[in-house]
Amino acid sequence: MALITKKPRGTEDVLPRDSYRWQFLEQLFRDEARAFGYRELRTPVFEHTNLFERGVGDTTDIVQKEMYTFLTKGGDSITLRPEGTAGACRAFLEHGLHNDPLPIKAYYLTSCYRYEKPQAGRLREFHQFGMECYGTQNPAADAELITAAANIFDRLGLKNISLEINSIGCPKCRADYHKALIAYYTRYRDSLCEDCQSRLERNPMRLLDCKVPHDHEIALNAPMMPDYLCDECKEHFDGVKAYLDANGVTYTVNPTIVRGLDYYTKTVFEFLSGDIGAQSAVCAGGRYDGLIEELGGNPMPALGFAAGIERLLLTMDAQGITIPAPSPCDIYIASMGEEAHKKASDLCNLLRRTGLYAEFDVVGRGLKAQMKYANKIGARFSMVLGDDEIANGIAKLKNMDSGEQRDLPLDGEAFIKEFTAAKLEADFNTNP
Structure with missing residues (x-):
């Protein structure tokens, strides 16, 4: 189409x-x-x-x-x-x-x-x-x-x-300069481009800025303003x-x-x-x-x-000067099942309120596709929620670079505190 x-x-x-x-x-x-x-x-x-x-x-x-x-x-x-x-x-x-x-x-x-x-x-x-x-x-x-x-x-x-x-x-000293420019360019009037012929009468200083090669050559020997200041x-x-x-x-x-x-x-x-x-x-x-x-x-x-x-x-x-790319996703929370999906939404919203970049599935992907997407967006951490994690109130937080995992409580305040600590630790290990 x-x-x-x-x-x-x-x-x-x-x-x-x-x-x-x-x-x-x-x-x-x-x-x-x-x-x-x-x-x-x-x-x-x-x-x-x-x-x-x-x-x-x-x-x-x-x-x-x-x-x-x-x-x-x-x-x-x-x-x-x-x-x-x-x-x-x-x-x-x-x-x-x-x-x-x-x-x-x-x-x-x-x-x-x-x-x-x-x-x-x-x-x-x-x-x-x-x-x-x-x-x-x-x-x-x-x-x-x-x-x-x-x-x-x-x-x-x-x-x-x-x-x-x-x-x-x-304006005071430019008046004399304009007279000098007009006197100089009048000798070349017939050979000037159409625009410069108009400028000669209306705005002679613009003659110096002409990009037409012939007119530019003429400008090289024209009177210069510093001599008339x-x-x-x-x-x-x-x-x-x-x-x-x-x-x-x-x-x-x-x-x-x-x-x-x-x-x-x-x-x-x-x-x-x-x-x-x-x-x-x-x-x-x-x-x-x-x-x-x-x-x-x-x-x-x-x-x-x-x-x-x-x-x-x-x-x-x-010049090959690169601009720093924006920070990648801090955490991707994958989910299986309706309750887990709602919990992922809730936890991401809590993280976003603290200024962190968090994502969860809003497309309807399966778990494998969700984790593939987490890799594509460069998520630093990932977490998978299912029925067991919801029931136990604990999930595994995975550092996507090192593969290291740790338990993370799903209670809102404790979750924010523990994830922030994990992120700070990872930041320090990356840039000691």
């Missing part, structure tokens, strides 16, 4: 056998965020379209080509979030978080949606971990945020990860580098980094992997000091980053 449908192109299922890998990363993200004083923020999966048009920028590829936008039955234009920052800023403003003690530090674990050609490391539904900080212009905050990302990669044991940083200045932006960038040096974070200044979103100012950065092909950026971010004001708030400096979970998993796989 043919399936009536399959997953949409550019999406992936996370199966039960693999979900522990995601959970491991998510917990590590949460732990790192907590260490830096960040608390979780959750925003809707869709927002009003004008949020992204104003926040991300109507000249970006994301807004022009990649957003999933639709009209509701009420006629509102709604867009599935293509990134996490705009929604976080909207929530910051809507709920008056600027009235709380600053800085406000928030992190998110979220899904994002972009209509792009799927390839390794690029999906139409993808997932990000992000950290956002509001209310400080101090370069120490930039370095702290970058350090948090670097710490995550260190904790994962990732190698061959390079950090590239740049400053793209403020005003004194304030130069001092800020020097401060970021000084704090990164103090934190022991290795970096390279790459003057061609501009990022693909219009809201960035001053610091921008990317963590790149050399092991996952063309989609090499596993984490990127920077400052967006004008975004809160652009969305209707009072001027408020802010900065943040997002790391792609799928790309991190690809990098770990490419």
